[in-house]
Amino acid sequence: MDSFATVISVLYQFATNGAFLLLSALGLIVILGMMNIINLAHGELMMMGAYTASIAWHRGVPFWLCAILAFVVVGLFGALLERTIIRRFYGRELGALVVTWGISLILSQGALAVFGPFLPAIPIPGGSVAVGQYSFSVYWLTNIGLACLLIIGLWALYNHTTFGLQARAAMQNAAMARALGVDTGRIYTLTFSLGAGLAGFSGALFAPTVSIAPFMGQQFVAPAFITVVVGGATNVITGAVGSSLLLSLVKTPVGFLLGAFVGTVALLLAALVIIRLMPDGVSAVIQRRIDRRNRFA
Amino acid sequence: MPRLLSLLSGPEDVGRSRWFWAAFVAVCIVLFVSPLWQSEFEATNNAYYLLNVPTALGLALLWGYCGILSFGQVAYFGIAGYVYGIVAGNMVGDSAGPIVGSLCGLAVCAIVSAIFGYFVFYGRVQNWIVPILTLVLSLLLETFLGQTAGYQWRVGTVQLGGYNGMTGIPAFQIGSYVITGYSFFYFVLIIVLVIYLALRLLVNSRHGKVMLAIREDAIRTELLGYDIRARQLVVFVIAAILAGVSGLLYVQWGNYITPSQVGLLQASLPVIWVAVGGRESLLAVLLSTCALNWLNYTLSSEGYQYALIIIGALLVVVMLFFPSGIVVTLAREVPKHGWRALLGWGDGAGK
Numbered sequence: 001m002d003s004f005a006t007v008i009s010v011l012y013q014f015a016t017n018g019a020f021l022l023l024s025a026l027g028l029i030v031i032l033g034m035m036n037i038i039n040l041a042h043g044e045l046m047m048m049g050a051y052t053a054s055i056a057w058h059r060g061v062p063f064w065l066c067a068i069l070a071f072v073v074v075g076l077f078g079a080l081l082e083r084t085i086i087r088r089f090y091g092r093e094l095g096a097l098v099v100t101w102g103i104s105l106i107l108s109q110g111a112l113a114v115f116g117p118f119l120p121a122i123p124i125p126g127g128s129v130a131v132g133q134y135s136f137s138v139y140w141l142t143n144i145g146l147a148c149l150l151i152i153g154l155w156a157l158y159n160h161t162t163f164g165l166q167a168r169a170a171m172q173n174a175a176m177a178r179a180l181g182v183d184t185g186r187i188y189t190l191t192f193s194l195g196a197g198l199a200g201f202s203g204a205l206f207a208p209t210v211s212i213a214p215f216m217g218q219q220f221v222a223p224a225f226i227t228v229v230v231g232g233a234t235n236v237i238t239g240a241v242g243s244s245l246l247l248s249l250v251k252t253p254v255g256f257l258l259g260a261f262v263g264t265v266a267l268l269l270a271a272l273v274i275i276r277l278m279p280d281g282v283s284a285v286i287q288r289r290i291d292r293r294n295r296f297a
Numbered sequence: 298m299p300r301l302l303s304l305l306s307g308p309e310d311v312g313r314s315r316w317f318w319a320a321f322v323a324v325c326i327v328l329f330v331s332p333l334w335q336s337e338f339e340a341t342n343n344a345y346y347l348l349n350v351p352t353a354l355g356l357a358l359l360w361g362y363c364g365i366l367s368f369g370q371v372a373y374f375g376i377a378g379y380v381y382g383i384v385a386g387n388m389v390g391d392s393a394g395p396i397v398g399s400l401c402g403l404a405v406c407a408i409v410s411a412i413f414g415y416f417v418f419y420g421r422v423q424n425w426i427v428p429i430l431t432l433v434l435s436l437l438l439e440t441f442l443g444q445t446a447g448y449q450w451r452v453g454t455v456q457l458g459g460y461n462g463m464t465g466i467p468a469f470q471i472g473s474y475v476i477t478g479y480s481f482f483y484f485v486l487i488i489v490l491v492i493y494l495a496l497r498l499l500v501n502s503r504h505g506k507v508m509l510a511i512r513e514d515a516i517r518t519e520l521l522g523y524d525i526r527a528r529q530l531v532v533f534v535i536a537a538i539l540a541g542v543s544g545l546l547y548v549q550w551g552n553y554i555t556p557s558q559v560g561l562l563q564a565s566l567p568v569i570w571v572a573v574g575g576r577e578s579l580l581a582v583l584l585s586t587c588a589l590n591w592l593n594y595t596l597s598s599e600g601y602q603y604a605l606i607i608i609g610a611l612l613v614v615v616m617l618f619f620p621s622g623i624v625v626t627l628a629r630e631v632p633k634h635g636w637r638a639l640l641g642w643g644d645g646a647g648k
Contacts, residue, residue, distance in 0.1 A: 032425075038425050038428075038429065085613065085617065088617060089616075092620075093424055093425050094360070094364075094366045094424065094425070094428070095616060095620060097366065097368075097425065097428055098366070098568055098572055098612065098616055099612070099613055099616040099617070101368070101565055101568065101612070102565075102569075102609045102610070102611075102612035102613040102616065103609070103613060104609075105562075105565055105605055105606070105608070105609030105612070106606055106609040106610055106613070109603070109605045109606045109609065110606055112602075113602055113603060113606065215561070218436065218560075218561050221432070221433075221436060221561070222433045222436045222437060222440075225429045225430075225432065225433055226433060228429070229422075229426050229429055229430060233423075261440055261441065261444060264437060264440070265437055265441070268430075268433055268434065268437055271430065271433075272413070272416040272417075272430070273416070275416065275417070275420045275422050275426065275430075276416045276419065276420040277420075279420045279421050279422045279423070280423065
């Protein structure tokens with residue numbers, strides 16, 4: 001029984017780290033994979049999500065509704081951002097990086113000026129369940145489930161809807177997609193909005209576990225970007241899943257033995273080694289394997 | 298010597314006319330005699346605006362001339378500052394301490410950037426990965442330095458100090474002569490001028506041409522027989538060392554350094570200086586770095602809490618409307634159309 005509980009505990013740690021990385025990076029990966037734009041304001045969009053959740057929660061809104069509200073609010077803000085600024089930077093990767101950084105500076109400093117140095121915290125919902133001598137947080141178990149659901153939802157969105165078909169067409173060859181009557185501008189707005197909304201949603205989910213402050217986004221920036229770098233931009237979903245599982249495999253034992261900070265350092269070192277071996281990320285490797293199998297099948 | 302001068306005036310920076318060089322010399326003379334009418338406090342402030350220039354010039358070289366963007370220049374700034382503090386702080390009383398400390402600081406910058414650059418450039422990663430990973434590097438450095446409070450985090454006699462920072466870092470000295478006040482202003486001014494002129498030589502040299510070729514088309518350059526990975530690595534290390542120079546000057550100026558010097562806010566500043574001035578011109582970056590440092594210092598020293606919002610907004614506006622930078626846009630458009638046409642006063646001759 002004891003060894004069974006230990007196995008469960010290790011699996012739980014592994015899944016928690018994976019879910020954390022996946023949720024941190026999902027919005028970023030959607031935008032990068034579909035639009036080839038790195039959104040450096042990602043951390044600040046997560047901060048906006050947490051702010052929305054905190055403000056709503058303290059007005060008596062139930063937590064699950066707060067998270068959905070955060071998705072909607074930040075998603076709308078993302079659409080606005082894309083319409084006014086981001087769309088001028090298509091095809092200029094580095095320009096987009098720099099301008100989104102300017103936006104992140106304005107958002108975090110603006111939040112500091114408007115809301116002050118912190119907002120009231122949200123208690124972690126749900127209790128814990130015990131297996132053997134270990135106890136597990138129901139909240140994180142829910143998050144792990146949500147991460148799986150989000151991935152399945154994204155997969156369905158991209159593979160089984162007209163929007164997904166058009167989005168993949170715009171990603172592969174924007175000019176051809178336009179020639180066939182796809183409104184690529186609308187696709188890009190929706191994609192950016194979706195990515196921003198996911199960032200806001202994750203921000204709301206993490207809100208109970210951290211202190212809600214203008215610069216809270218920073219702590220998610222490093223893990224999110226490492227996940228994206230390792231995942232690559234070839235295939236959004238395989239990249240996100242492959243990379244967060246791979247990195248969780250690194251982070252879980254190192255973090256467990258040497259502490260959370262060393263765990264994050266190990267992530268950076270792992271990322272350096274991984275890009276040396278597979279420069280286009282995990283997703284490119286998986287995609288090549290899939291392509292090869294399909295060719296011989 | 299004439300070859301050197303013509304190289305200096307080569308095509309890869311704005312400001313090549315006789316008039317420009319006359320103005321350049323005049324400005325240098327004014328800067329050199331400026332301590333005559335400035336208090337020591339003002340001269341020290343001016344030294345602060347100048348000491349950030351090497352970081353910015355290094356980033357201009359990397360981003361504007363070689364096409365590699367880095368958000369992590371502050372990491373090297375911090376590494377040099379902390380290493381100097383540790384080495385020189387352990388050699389207090391020895392007049393060679395600051396020199397040894399400086400050399401160690403720059404050496405560590407070079408080693409760290411070479412290791413980092415090896416993985417990135419020899420892995421042939423895509424363009425956007427370098428800025429992301431350099432940013433992650435400086436964020437991790439900040440986190441690491443932030444948790445070094447407490448007595449167990451000391452090297453020799455120097456404590457790292459966590460978020461309180463490292464204090465009491467010795468000033469620079471040559472022999473027994475300690476460089477502070479007015480002499481520190483001259484020290485920084487000379488270093489900045491030497492670096493600027495040296496980089497102008499570099500970008501107009503053969504190596505500089507290859508650098509520009511890599512920016513324009515990396516694959517074509519490689520097919521012409523150049524090892525672009527090694528060239529990129531070299532430029533990356535040069536930029537890191539220049540950021541290290543700024544870090545050294547900073548700790549020698551203020552005698553302290555805190556982890557927030559390598560944090561996200563500080564990391565954004567060099568990119569802003571370079572983007573606002575115009576990344577494809579060393580001169581533009583030199584000017585905008587001094588101007589923006591002055592602006593930031595003036596706004597924040599008057600307790601104006603919106604300083605960083607204004608600077609962030611400036612960055613967004615510049616990226617939207619002057620993608621090649623304000624100074625560079627002016628330098629290119631003014632000779633073509635004249636001031637009047639540029640400001641919309643003319644008879645529309647600019648159209």
